[in-house]
Amino acid sequence: MDLKFLASDRVEAFVSHLMQQKTVYAPQHTGKHSVALEKVDDPAAVILDYGRTMQSVKKFFLPPRDELLSFDLTDHSFTPAAVEPLDAILLGIHSYDRAAIDRLDYNFSQGHPEKNYLTRREGVVWVGVSFEPDEFHFSGSVGISPHETAGFDAFLTRVREGYLVEVLTDAGRELVSGFELPPAERPKPAPGHFHQHIFLPQAKLNEVMAASYNNEIWAEMAEKCVGCGSCNIVCPTCYCFNVEENVDITVTGGTRERIWDGCMLREFTEVAGGEVFRGGLAERQRHRVMRKFKYLSDKTGHPWCVGCGRCTAYCTAGISIVSIVNRCVSDFEERHTTAM
Amino acid sequence: MKLNESVSTQEPQDLYLPVMSEVLEVKRLTELETLYTVQLPGGRDLGHQPGQFVEVSVFGVGEAPFSISSSPTRQGVFELGIRRVGLLTEKLAELKPGDKVGIRGPFGHGIDLEKFKGKDVLIIAGGIGLVPMRSLINYVLDRRDEFGRLIICYGSRSDQELLFTDEIAAWQEDPDVDFHVTVDRGSPQWEGKVGVITTLIPGLDLDLDRTVCCVCGPPVMYRFVLLALKSRGLPDEAIYMSLERRMKCGVGKCGHCQINHSYVCQDGPVYHYPDLKSLEEAL
Numbered sequence: 001m002d003l004k005f006l007a008s009d010r011v012e013a014f015v016s017h018l019m020q021q022k023t024v025y026a027p028q029h030t031g032k033h034s035v036a037l038e039k040v041d042d043p044a045a046v047i048l049d050y051g052r053t054m055q056s057v058k059k060f061f062l063p064p065r066d067e068l069l070s071f072d073l074t075d076h077s078f079t080p081a082a083v084e085p086l087d088a089i090l091l092g093i094h095s096y097d098r099a100a101i102d103r104l105d106y107n108f109s110q111g112h113p114e115k116n117y118l119t120r121r122e123g124v125v126w127v128g129v130s131f132e133p134d135e136f137h138f139s140g141s142v143g144i145s146p147h148e149t150a151g152f153d154a155f156l157t158r159v160r161e162g163y164l165v166e167v168l169t170d171a172g173r174e175l176v177s178g179f180e181l182p183p184a185e186r187p188k189p190a191p192g193h194f195h196q197h198i199f200l201p202q203a204k205l206n207e208v209m210a211a212s213y214n215n216e217i218w219a220e221m222a223e224k225c226v227g228c229g230s231c232n233i234v235c236p237t238c239y240c241f242n243v244e245e246n247v248d249i250t251v252t253g254g255t256r257e258r259i260w261d262g263c264m265l266r267e268f269t270e271v272a273g274g275e276v277f278r279g280g281l282a283e284r285q286r287h288r289v290m291r292k293f294k295y296l297s298d299k300t301g302h303p304w305c306v307g308c309g310r311c312t313a314y315c316t317a318g319i320s321i322v323s324i325v326n327r328c329v330s331d332f333e334e335r336h337t338t339a340m
Numbered sequence: 341m342k343l344n345e346s347v348s349t350q351e352p353q354d355l356y357l358p359v360m361s362e363v364l365e366v367k368r369l370t371e372l373e374t375l376y377t378v379q380l381p382g383g384r385d386l387g388h389q390p391g392q393f394v395e396v397s398v399f400g401v402g403e404a405p406f407s408i409s410s411s412p413t414r415q416g417v418f419e420l421g422i423r424r425v426g427l428l429t430e431k432l433a434e435l436k437p438g439d440k441v442g443i444r445g446p447f448g449h450g451i452d453l454e455k456f457k458g459k460d461v462l463i464i465a466g467g468i469g470l471v472p473m474r475s476l477i478n479y480v481l482d483r484r485d486e487f488g489r490l491i492i493c494y495g496s497r498s499d500q501e502l503l504f505t506d507e508i509a510a511w512q513e514d515p516d517v518d519f520h521v522t523v524d525r526g527s528p529q530w531e532g533k534v535g536v537i538t539t540l541i542p543g544l545d546l547d548l549d550r551t552v553c554c555v556c557g558p559p560v561m562y563r564f565v566l567l568a569l570k571s572r573g574l575p576d577e578a579i580y581m582s583l584e585r586r587m588k589c590g591v592g593k594c595g596h597c598q599i600n601h602s603y604v605c606q607d608g609p610v611y612h613y614p615d616l617k618s619l620e621e622a623l
Contacts (some may be wrong), residue, residue, distance in 0.1 A: 029361070037619045068356045068357075069356070069357060071400065072400060073398035074399055076360065076399060076440050076443075077360075077361075078357075078358075080354060085451040088368075101599065103343065103345070106343045108593065110592075111591065111606065112349050112350075112353060112355055112357050112591040112592065112593070113351065113352040114351060114352060114353070114591075114593060115353055115354050115355070116355075118352040119352065208437055213620060237425065239593070239595065240591075240594055240595030240596065241588075241589075241594050241595075242588060242594070242596070243356070243402075243403060243589070243594075244589055245399070245400050245401060245402050247400045248514045251400075253401070253444075254400055256356075256397075256399070256403075258356075258594075261594070261595070261596070263595065263598075268586075269585070269586060269595060269596065270586065271584060271585065271586050272404065272423075272426045272428075272429065273423075273426075273427045275427045275559060275584075277559075277585060277586075277599075277621065278621070282488070287598075287621075290600070291598075293602060295598070295601040296601075298601055299601065300343055302343055
């Protein structure tokens, strides 16, 4: 691997170089402590050393509000919404968020491939950056290293004096061409250590979760959970949506939009007539966690949780997904030890 | 396995655009239920299987899944039996012949007719569950030689709420149909059976070796019907069940209809009962 070096004092120039090629989206401060992925206007505003953004890159391909069509109530005709490829450079993306996009790609490509999402996905050049695991990250437990380069065109690994640059694809080569990067004088360092761990290899989790369906943890979490759906809304692999009609004030037309929805909300499974199929918070917590660690992983062989820590970091009730899974693991192991 | 190895190679599609279709007839079935006859542009065939559903929408109001009530043997138009229970269905109740509705579909896994052919077909429908089952009933009646006996058990809350009363009268007359009906509460005029639907099952004349059964009704009905069928000795493999969920997109994307690992809009709404046993949330 050809490893180059980008000195800290040249990062701004590097961002400018990227901006000359395509629109760049990168992490920037939106408040004193909050960092969000936004369009870059000022290369100096880009922050490559950050914990996590509240929203992942999902928002670019599956926007929180996404118009599907506009309708005319006078003649009941409709016009499909125009959907454009993002066609941009996504800079400073963490490995778990790139892994989450693989999962969304799967969802929107399998069975009936969906034009809206797949069109937006086109033309993206991915530039990753390593991260230093904080008190919430646990992607190492689901097989995603802070240095994982899969899916990226180029990857920046943070070292004291700047970044080591790996060019991984032709698109990545094109991106850095014309910008002088000297060869790195040292190899890639070892990734940072995680402070949060699931105490079982990912391959064995399916078995544990299958045996945890009736665990008391779900009822215990229901005591704490307020059912606000924040965990769904910040999750980079949650893709569920609802469809709504918005009628103009003139009542002559409007739009049909899909909006993010969450399985933690009571209305999520409600059908006409009032039947709610997952009425209890315990069932909803179980569904959320099982979806990440069992239902979708059984289908695809990959956990649907990428260990970003968002659902825990932003939980309004202090619920930790790592604690839930570890409780399932320890109860499982205890039962098996007792059985022997 | 890599995630992208299992994805479809089909071209991406516009999945959420409705086909504007004409309402040809509107027929009141009861105070709450209406039967709509709908035609796709150019009289195009819907191409559905009994048990499948379509997404019906009215601009400015919304879109929801409804099961198809007509048999695919009757081509050119299709029928939807819809109960007035919410905003969209109230709006649908105002439709007149000539009005347009948006249609997407057909969606879902319907009844596997190959498994039913040559067999005695037992249909257990509770309340509005008769709407999708009518598709299967009329399919069997239209292709009578391909099936054995047709046995129908229909339960309704009251005799005023009975659906398709003229067709029921015809099924009762038809010597080729073994039809049973009961109501939970009968009016003074009601001369038929009174009791829940499970009371019909012990008295049925069944050839257990050649019977397949399809059950559709309100969620509360399934456990009791299953118990009654089991006590008659009908094997689990002979039982199919149609489930209701909130299929918002119909194409396995929106997540609303998920029951454990299964998406009702993809694996259902008609499930083979042995497959349902691994879905703890199904009933």
